[in-house]
Amino acid sequence: MEESCLVVLLRLCVQFFALPVYLLRYLGIWDPLCKKMFPYFMAVASIVYNKLSAEKKEHFSNLKDFAGSTGVLTLLEIGTGTGSNFEFYPAGCKIICTDYNPNFMKFIDKNLSQNPHLQMKCCFVAPAEDLHQIPDASVDVVVSTLVLCSVKSTEGVMREVLRVLRPGGAFYFMEHVAGALSSWSRFWQQIYDPVWKILFDGCHLTRETWKDLENAGFSELKLRHIQAPIYCNLVKPHIVGYAVK
Incomplete structure (x- = not known):
């Protein structure tokens, strides 16, 4: 979508106020600091x-x-984060956890200890685009919540999800996405997106993730657009549903 001059101008203003963060990033300080601190933020936010x-x-x-x-x-569960979804999984469920950020692992261990109804099969550090440790057609369900906003390749993740799912298995997703065209949500998302990605460890505000799901090649897709009941308007637009292999 073509951006207006006002969007460009306001984005530059936001970037100007974020110059200290850009400087820290240039010096190689911000990214490792962000990866260490982001799990603590997510532990509260989740x-x-x-x-x-x-x-x-x-x-x-x-x-x-x-x-x-x-x-x-x-x-x-790809991008397991702090393990905040564990409480919603059925008793006896065998889970495999992955996250690209190793600093989440102690939070996963803590949440697992609080959910003894689950059985942990394995937990490892890996990007969602490369799950070679998991055999083809070996899992019943893949879960992704607030993950696809920050992966490097949504298409690559979809390929891996389809590979590891058994025939008839399902991919459950709950993701924040770009707001509707011409909406105020989309307007402000465009303005804050460049700085947001730096502040929140690669998270994009303007991804139209539903299009990647529609084009991924699932046999069935159940998807709804909702407005999540959360405080930050920038991430209120969500998609929720599941896709069957």
């Missing part, structure tokens, strides 16, 4: 997010429908 979003509990309510022939659900 608690608030879970309390505000009744949608999330409902979203995961039918996970058991995709359990394999043994009746035990094997679930891979």
Whole structure:
């Protein structure tokens, strides 16, 4: 979408006020600092997010429908973060956790200890675009919440998701996305996006992730656009649903 002169001007103003962050990044200080501090931010934000979003509990309510022939659900969560989704997974579920940021691992361990109804199969550091440690067609469900906004290649993630899912398995997603065209959400997202990506470890505000899901090649896609009941208007536009291989 073509950007207006006003968007460009306001974006430059925001970037001007963020010059200290740009300087720290240029000096090689900001990125490693951000990766260390971001998990602490998410540990607090995810608690608030879970309390505000009744949608999330409902979203995961039918996970058991995709359990394999043994009746035990094997679930891979990409971008596990702090493990804030663990409380929503069914009892006896076998989970595989991945995240590209190793600083999340101690938070995952803590949340796992608070959710003894789950069985951890393995947990490793890896980007969602490269899950070579996981065999083809070996999991029943893949979960992604607030992850696809920050991956380097959404298309690459979709390929890996389809590879590791068994036939008939499902990809559950809950992601913040770009607001509707000509909306105030989209207007402010365009302005803040460059600085937001730096402040929040690569998170993009203007991704139209639903298009990647539509083009990924799933046999069935159930997707809804919602306005999440959270405080920050920039990330209120969400998509939620699941796609079947």
